[in-house]
Amino acid sequence: MGAVVEHDADFEQRVDAVGKKGLTPLQKCSAAIRMLVYGCAADSLDDVVKDAESTLLAYTKKICRTVVEVFEEEYLREPTRDDIERQLERSAARGLPGCLGSLDCMHWVWEMCPTALKGQLSGKEGKPTVVLEVFSKWLQINACGSSTSSLAAQDPIMTSILLTDHL
Known part of the structure; x- marks a missing residue:
């Protein structure tokens, strides 16, 4: 601040x-x-x-x-070659060699979900959930969203890395 x-x-x-x-x-x-x-x-x-x-x-x-x-x-910058290499090393240490970014989701049960949304947000468990996505790359981004959101698809830096040859 x-x-x-x-x-x-x-x-x-x-x-x-x-x-x-x-x-x-x-x-x-x-x-x-x-x-x-x-x-x-x-x-x-x-x-x-x-x-x-x-x-x-x-x-x-x-x-x-x-x-x-x-x-x-x-x-808010693109990663340097060192940033990418450091992330690749971290991924390899976690058992994910060659993985520049990884995506993981957690479903939280939304007990106070409005009735109008229950059907749309209910999955195999039969309870409405909200998805917490964590996208790990050279810096970590957390976001809450619906089950249809995708941080990887919305991230311009990751898109730039995947579409160009940084290595």
Whole structure:
């Protein structure tokens, strides 16, 4: 969070005209991340965070831009030859020689599943489930989705590696 505050001064805590302290950087970032992770509407958080819906939307947009600007070079890049070789070594140590990425899924039973979705999300066990996919490559990505989602199919970096000769 420190890098976000250093990069964008709007995340610093400010004092208004009457001397009242505004939101802390933690509150601003937490509200924005909560909106992104849980899909909360800004107006559902304005009572909790004590800030206007428009301000929370602005912080959400700013944190997305700031995270990309600050961390893009380190985390949002194509893997180097060394990254690929290191991943191949890890895969070989796990008993998967030659595997650049591996996909694994876990089905969690969704006990409070809405009735309208139960048939669509029920599998061989007869209970509705949500799938947690973990796609392991040179960096790890976790995502929750429906049984039809596929991280490998949606990942531009993995697609680029598979379609070009990196080795």
